[in-house]
Amino acid sequence: MSAPGKILVLITGANSGIGLELTRQLMAKGTYHVFLCSRTPEKGAAALKGLQAANLSGTAEAITLDVTDDATINAAFQSIQQSHGRLDILVNNAAVAIVPGENSVRERMQKAFDTNATGPAVITQTFGPLLHKSQTTPRIINVSSGIGSIQRRFNKESPFYRYYDLEYRASKCALSMVTANQYAQYADSELGAKVFAYDPGFTVSNLGPQNNKSSGARDVSESVRPLVDVLEGKRDGENGKFLHNTGVYEW
Template sequence: MKLSFFTFLRGQFSPQPPVVKADLAGKTVVVLGANTGLGFEASKHFASMNPGRLILACRSEAKGQAAIEKLQAATGYTKAELWLIDLADFESVKKFADKFERDGGRLDILVENAALSTRKYEATKDGWEASMQVSNLSTPLLAFLLLPAMIKTAEEHATVPRLVVVASEVHYWTTLEKKILENPDMLKTMASAEYCTEKMMSSRYLLTKLLNIFFVRAFNDRLPSSTPLVIDAINPGLCKTELMREADGIASLFVALLLNIVAFSAEQGSRQLVYGAVANAENPEAFRGQYISACQVTEVSDFVLSPEGVKAQDRLWDELIEILGKVDSRVPAIASQYLSA
């Protein structure tokens, strides 16, 4: 499938359906990036469904606590919890997972709402380009480390947990160039300072969202069909959030114009996250490994489906396991136990 700019604009002006509701009594929901934008609005929707536990995973304690107070004032829900996590720091992700193993109990819904939109190369203390570490390394790392809790929940409570990864329609507008496809170290190369020129960083956000799609599809391909767990990728559309706050110069003017004229509100966009997490409860299998946009399963880009894309997806998966295995030895063990080769 291809996505023209006209089709994108038409989608942005389409009426948005109301948020899907479900009974979350007794269930545990974790939302990453929950202190602002899509994550906060999705958390408000989940709170209205009275979950047993609602964990707001945030980087800043001050901003996270403010979000807890705003959520309670808006919904009356008093059981929201603030847990700290910094996706630009592998140790922080591991500590979050360790805490969940000790204190989290069941895990029914994990919404991985993580992204960094930047046009400037910046390395984390772990040595990775920041936006790739946040979106394409730490996001999968947390998914792997919390996978046993989700499967245990399914077995003990006869339910089907959901792992929701927030992707984007912008994945239609990028591919992997030939020198990456032919490179034995694809992720390492794309995250290197040498590769991250000003030109390459101008489309970095698109790349991270393409890699989100590859991750969801590769994960699902390796998840046995008998495993009661659904992973899906969600497109919230273009929304008025803080994601593009780093835009400057002429780019900032274009972004401001686009946001003011065609963007959804953060609340409208968050309905897609909730849809991926609770919709179609009578047949959750229909969402397995799918890309969901405008509240419907939608075909991914032609590049993702092409022979080159399929090959790249498998190679990216193998490299991801290798990289994350060095970050945390539990990753290959979990992949081996719960996922097929």
């Protein structure tokens, strides 16, 4: 599918939750073509069908991409390189929360890091050559979480202070260093990309059983609107920062 003149956006984990809503809001604008990435063809096709039924003015195509599977990552790269030859915006959104008590601590840590930190590192490195071909200012947005902030971890007033999910916290903290390194590689260089970590806030999603309205989670459409502002350059003055909807977190 060709998309002449459109801004090309790749979103991992885009078949549900924040990724799906971000795809929907971008398609509603009409100026974007979204690569809707999901782990299986079935999930991607179902998500795309739902979006197309809404008659949005933008376009999208489903791409099979599992951030923990190099074969699918490389196949997705080859497909987009051959059909479009460039990429303008990369949103590393796919994430996993680990159920406490499942398997060993080592296994839980490995699973969390593989998706939440290693995945974005591999995806960005793989698709970097296409970002270099961008026809606009390329952007890399790593969807993170404020509970990955080391400084905020010591805040006893935080409602999440007693939230002990080591695997999720540590993997999102690692994503901060991934982001900082990407800033040095892609932003503070001749490419001049914009690189951010972004926390959409506590949002209704399938990330975990606690991500529901009764627990205080925000509606996904509300959480995604400020993220669209980041994609559209409205927060470029905070390049290289750990953003949330109204400000900046300490790392």
